[in-house]
Amino acid sequence: MQNAKTREAYAKARSLMPYGVSSNFRYWGDDTPVISRGAGACVYDADGNEYIDYRLGFGPVILGHGHPAVVERVQQAIVDGTCFALTGEWEIRAAEKVLRLLKWPDLMRWTTSGTEATMHAIRIARAHTGRERILKFEGNYHGNHDYLLFSTAGAWPGSMGSRRSPIPVASTSGIPRHVTDYVITVPYNDVELLETTVARCAQDLAAIIVEPVMGNCAGITPVAGFLETIRRLCDEHGIVMILDEVKTGFRIANGGAAEVYGVTPDMATYAKALGNGFPVAAIAGRRAVMETIVPGQVMQGGTYCGNAVGVAAADAVLDMLEREPVLEQIAAQGRKLMQGLGEILSQAGVAHHLLGHGAMFGLVLGTDEPREHRDWAKTDRQRYEHLMLGLVQHGVMPDLDSREPWFLCAAHDDGLIDRTLERFETVLKTL
Ligand SMILES: Cc1ncc(COP(=O)(O)O)c(C=O)c1O
Structure with missing residues (x-):
């Protein structure tokens, strides 16, 4: 090659x-x-x-x-500077479009990558519920931070134990051993196992995070009732439902998988198609959950969150998606x-x-x-x-x-x- x-x-x-x-x-x-x-x-x-x-x-x-429309918008933005450590006007303009296209969320915050978005989303969920454990699905990938880098599609099934009692397998060396205590893994698309697992540990669960389509495992789609069961279990037990729409968002529909499958999460993470290749990502959610973020109490931040380069790119992409x-x-x-x-x-x-x-x-x-x-x-x-x-x-x-x-x-x-x-x-x- x-x-x-x-x-x-x-x-x-x-x-x-x-x-x-x-x-x-x-x-x-x-x-x-x-x-x-x-x-x-x-x-x-x-x-x-x-x-x-x-x-x-x-x-x-x-x-x-x-793409010329994106390049032009980014060029327009960067001549006025890109990083102010205060809210920029581009952020407001593009945030309004994100919420308008997605329809269901009340509030959003900008981040720079999908990894940051899921990392912050689970922190918000933990702060919101006062619980610590996260349930994720085998074969789902949610970015490179330690908390969710378990049983991704790189894990060999032979190492993952039986389907009835799966072993969360770290995808890399370097994750502190005890982080595993905070992760529960379940095979994707198995409604019955999901129900029994949640029944066993609901009082410890802050969030269930899921890729609505397996964007990191051959595009496998959710069977009928799978996402709906997650929604129901989260409602029954006060667990935060996080849809990781980093791959599906602004790609499979303007409203992402939430629109396609008709399931509304409490929080969702977006990146990738949002910026047509520029580094930009977002966490969107219901007001009650997003208002868990409180300066001095619950932290979400980063020097480049809302950077004009990524946000201007998002603004151009969202314009295109809205118009045509x-x-x-x-x-x-x-x-x-x-x-x-x-x-x-x-x-x-x-x-x-x-x-x-x-x-x-x-x-x-x-x-x-x-x-x-x-x-x-x-x-x-x-x-x-x-x-x-x-x-x-x-x-x-x-x-x-x-x-x-x-x-x-x-x-x-x-x-x-x-x-x-x-x-x-x-x-x-x-x-
Ligand atoms: C579903 C999903 N979530 C999160 C991420 C992490 O996003 P990023 O690579 O922007 O950190 C990815 C990356 O491929 C992803 O596919």
């Missing part, structure tokens, strides 16, 4: 940064690509090779790389691609499943449809990786790992979808 300049650039990166990357998820081994620019739905490596991009920065780029049916168009293109991939695989006799939503869908190879992370582990991951590697070599770039969904943006037009399908068919024949 590396021609001369890319190889040289990556060698230099390796001499400067561990494994030559700024995030472990970006390491592809010795031939990790180095990207020099993006335009619309394509990215270009250091040698100028073009790739149709279905990773989109792991989801943020919703309008297209370097952008997300509907992206979803339609995604469904077209899903259908095309499905037909090619079926004609070749390859057992597969296409999961999720048009704007963010998963593809897994195998006969059984996964409903949770433990099922995903039984799919043919190696064959998938081979197929994707072939595609990358033919200028189409989904992630090599089937846990990571295919993401589409507004710039994936018919021509790019057709080209993707042609190349997919070619690569499949060569395997």
Whole structure:
């Protein structure tokens, strides 16, 4: 995957940064690509090779790389300075749009990344309830802080114990041992287990946090009644329900998964598509929960929270989403691609499943449809990786790992979808 300049650039990166990357998820081994620019739905490596991009920065780029309306708004903002340690006017302007598009929340706060958003959300939930433990689902990822980095899709199911009494597995060394005491893990989509677990420890639970669609495990969707059960249990036991909409928010609908599935959480976290690739995130919630934040009593803050660069980008994205049916168009293109991939695989006799939503869908190879992370582990991951590697070599770039969904943006037009399908068919024949 590396021609001369890319190889040289990556060698230099390796001499400067561990494994030559700024995030472990970006390491592809010795031939990790180095990207020099993006335009619309394509990215270009250091040698100028073009790739149709279905990773989109792991989801943020919703309008297209370097979208002119976003670039222009950010340029407009930055000439007046970006960081004032006081509320900026851009924050107010964009916050009004966030709440208008989402409809259900009363209040919101800006953060810079999804990690910060979920970290703060669980602190608010703990302060609100006076309880300490958090229930999360196996295969869900909520960012890089210690409190929720357990039993993510990177955990090997063999280490996670029985489904009836799951072991929370730390996804990294370096998390203090006792942090595990604060985490309870449950397999995704198992309503019965969820009910029995909550019945056992409800009085200790501050929050149940959930990815409404498994954006970090092949786009697996919630079975009917799963999100509704979380809502009901939270209501019955005074637990804060947190929807982690970092991947689904401003991507699968203007109102995110809360709108699509008709479930209203107490708090939700947003990032990624909100900024089209600029660093911006948000926590939104019901007034009673958000008003738990009180200066001097319950802390939420950060030097770059509400920074004009990210917030101006969000302002431009939200304008576009409000004015035009952008997300509907992206979803339609995604469904077209899903259908095309499905037909090619079926004609070749390859057992597969296409999961999720048009704007963010998963593809897994195998006969059984996964409903949770433990099922995903039984799919043919190696064959998938081979197929994707072939595609990358033919200028189409989904992630090599089937846990990571295919993401589409507004710039994936018919021509790019057709080209993707042609190349997919070619690569499949060569395997
Ligand atoms: C569902 C979900 N929550 C939280 C995060 C963390 O967001 P960030 O990478 O912006 O810190 C991610 C990142 O992929 C995510 O997918």
